[in-house]
Amino acid sequence: MSNVCLVHSIVGVVVFRNVFRLGLNTAHAVLRRVGYCNGKLDRRNCRHAHSEAGPKKFVCYSLPHRTLIKVQGQDTGSFLQGLVTNDMDLLTKGMQTAMYTHMLNIQGRTIFDIIMYSLKAEQEGETRLLLECDSSVQDALQRHMKMYKIRRKVTISPCADLSLWAVVPRDREGGRGDERPELTAPEKALVWELDPRTKTMGWRLVTDKLLNPLELMGDIQQGETEHYHRHRYNIGLPEGVKDLPPGVALPLESNLVYMQGISFSKGCYIGQELTARTHHTGVVRKRLMPVRLSPPAQVSAEGADLCTESGKPAGKHRADVGEVGLSLVRLAQARETLLLKPSPDTTLTVKAWAPDWWPKDPKAK
Incomplete structure (x- = not known):
């Protein structure tokens, strides 16, 4: 007993x-x-x-910094195919039900990072999708899509009545990472998908805004959104405009390949030329990497330069929560102890590392 x-x-x-x-x-x-x-x-x-x-197996995080846009219509797949880095056939032909992708500007730089979710069609021949994006660029994303819509049979609308949640295993090191939580009422979940970027991010759940997700799962508790960001930064996963500044971030430096967010065999799309050329040359000199700051930053260090102890430029810091964050690091200096000056009288030491979910041989991708 x-x-x-x-x-x-x-x-x-x-x-x-x-x-x-x-x-x-x-x-x-x-x-x-x-x-x-x-x-x-x-x-x-x-x-x-x-x-x-006892402690719950899973933690559920509210994601108020992310929002949802519905795109539906007969031309949805072909319309988005020319705007995104990934292959829309994965969704429209039923090979996947969730997909990560970026939209680029004509210079090949990221302007929106998006997770797409396939919904059940209401009419025959129609494609219905939910697009998850940073909430601060929701209006800009809608304007961007409507600018290229022209006469296509597509409707674009925000989803203010929906809530987005991330469900992550509490014990990520103890063999529970692949264990899927059971929903007590699956019909109440509009979306219940494994995060397409990496399985270490758990699952994405979309519900009616009035529904408490804790009612749908038994072995779960709600966590603070800040802890969600800490988890992201600990595994080196970028998300939103802080980590991927629009018009600045390059998709390959942002590890879009590692996150299954790009196709190099699909047709043309906006910003493809620079991205394809960089991929085929195989030269990526900088990457977004998880970093540990010592001591933790007390003032904002976003956009501050990184340098080696000898003063050689080593990249730029993007964002952080406490002692963990993301930096764009020159791979040649990634193993060194780096320095960061968020203010003239403050110097932090920065240590970068390669996450476990990256391929063991980065040159292979």
Whole structure:
């Protein structure tokens, strides 16, 4: 018998001894709660009580910094094919139900990072998608798409009535990373997909704004959004305008290949030329990498230059939460201890590393 069940048995004896003091109804309620019924220990209730008392397997994070846009219509696939780095056939032909991608400007620099989710079609021949993007560029993304829409049969609309959540295993090192949480009411989830960027990011959940996701899963608790960002930075995964500044970030330096966000065999799209040329030459001299700051930054270090201890330029810092963050690091100096000056009188040491989910041989990709 486990320790917790032994405790429950002792509680049962104590309650019976005090039945007259507690009152019969109160005593029965307490015993049912601890799993004691008709003089026997109910092991199922015992396990249930133990699971409630112990830590949950999964953590659910609200993502207010991300928003959703619905794109639907007969021409949705062909329309977006000319705007995004990834192959829309993966979604329109049912090979995937979630896909990561970027939209680029004509100079080949990232302007929007997007996760696409396929929805069930309402009419035959129609494609319905949800586009997840940074909430601060929602209007800009809609304008960008409408500028290229012309006469295509596509409608574009925001989804203010939906909420987006990330569900991540608590024990990411203990073999639970591939264990999928079970939904008690799957029909209430508009989207329930493995994060297409890397499985270390868990799952994406889209629900009605009025629904609490904790009602859909049993072994889960809600976490703070800041901890979600810490997790992202610890594994080196960029997301949104802070990590991928529009018109500045280059897709290959931002590890778009590693995140399954680009196709080099699809047709033309805006910004393709520079990206394809860089890929085929195989020369990527800088990459976004997770970094640890010592001491943690007390003032904003976003955009500050990195240098080696000898003063040689080594890249730029992008963003951080406390002691962890993301920096664009020159690969030639990535193994060195780097320096960062967020202010004239402050110098931080920076240590970069390659995440476990990157390919072992980066040159292979």
